[in-house]
Structure formats: C-alpha cells, structure tokens
Amino acid sequence: SAVISQKPSRDICQRGTSLTIQCQVDSQVTMMFWYRQQPGQSLTLIATANQGSEATYESGFVIDKFPISRPNLTFSTLTVSNMSPEDSSIYLCSVEDGREALYEQFFGPGTRLTVL
C-alpha cells in the first residue's frame, strides 16, 4: 500500500495569512485527493488533483481559496488562502493506488490547522 506523509503535521496561523500543506507519496499515483475534516465532523472532499491537469473542485470549494499544485506523480500541495477561524480543520491528503484492487484509496496522517 502507498505510504503518505504530510507537512506540517500541525500549525497555528493568524487570520488573513496563507498556509501551504505538502503531501508526499512513496510511489507514483495518478489520482490525489484533498479532504477537510472540521472539528467533530466527517471528511469533506475539497478537490481531486491529477498530474498535468487543473484540479477539480467540489461544490463549495474554489481555486482562489484552496489553490492546489500537482507537479509530479508523487507530490501535491494544498494552500489555504486568506485564512479565517472557520478554516480551522484537519486537512488530509489521499491517493488512489491503481496497483491495488479496485483503486483503493489511502490517507495521509493529516495536517491540523488552527486559525486564530
């Protein structure tokens, strides 16, 4: 199974600033996903990022607020822009490993963001 790491693991940020979260995978994967998990809630998909193309955003999420880069098959970044306290969440990277049966998804450990 794919091994995923995220940086930073946690951060405390000031309102109005931006934070870039990195996701690194130990193997080449086609599909990468970014999720948000607000306190006490389930996971919500933000966007799907394929290498070499623009990310596809889910309803309620826009590129200006959550720009995503996918420069190669093992790496992606999610930026949370112009942050407000409502952005305080855990942000998780996930990858789809086509080597596994039925394109299994694996998740990173998450980045815990607190916005003051």
Place this chain on the structure above:
Amino acid sequence: DAKTTQPPSMDCAEGRAANLPCNHSTISGNEYVYWYRQIHSQGPQYIIHGLKNNETNEMASLIITEDRKSSTLILPHATLRDTAVYYCIVRVGNRDDKIIFGKGTRLHILP
C-alpha cells in the same frame, strides 16, 4: 451526498463481536460496499470491501444481504484499539469514482 445510513454510535464490550450495520438501499449493481475506520487523530484506514458475497480478511468480516440493500461489518473479537469512527461507503471502485464520506458510526469498546 453519502449513499449510506449508519447509526451515530454503538457500544461493544471488549472481547465480544462488534456488529456495525449500514443501509444502502439505493446501491447500484456495479457499486461496491467499502468500510473504512478513523482512529482518533489519524487518517482513515481501509478495512474491507465487497460486492455481493460475504468477505473476510484479517481485520473483519463483511456480510452483505442478498438484495444488497444493507450490510454488516463484524469485528470478531473487539479490543480497546478498535475504538474509532467506522464509515460505510458505496462506490463503483474505478479510477474516476471518489470516496464520499457520511457521518459514520462512533464505536466505543468498553473494558
């Protein structure tokens, strides 16, 4: 929106079998049932998946009803480390089908 319905929480005594139900009455013929769990402060972890037949692996068993409208995840001998939120997900399982999470079931294993 999630295509599944799960009880919000359940308790199970340590050492007993934990049976977690899931309703997916609108499941399509080409959709699989997946189970993930999320232990506190960690990313979700895959447990098992199935289409029609019952499935078993080293972690759990999955029982799917004949009409495929519901399923049960069974943890045969629950331990305290099985305390987590368990998510039942329905998806086609091909490259383009993303995972949409519902609210899940918070399972408490009681010592």
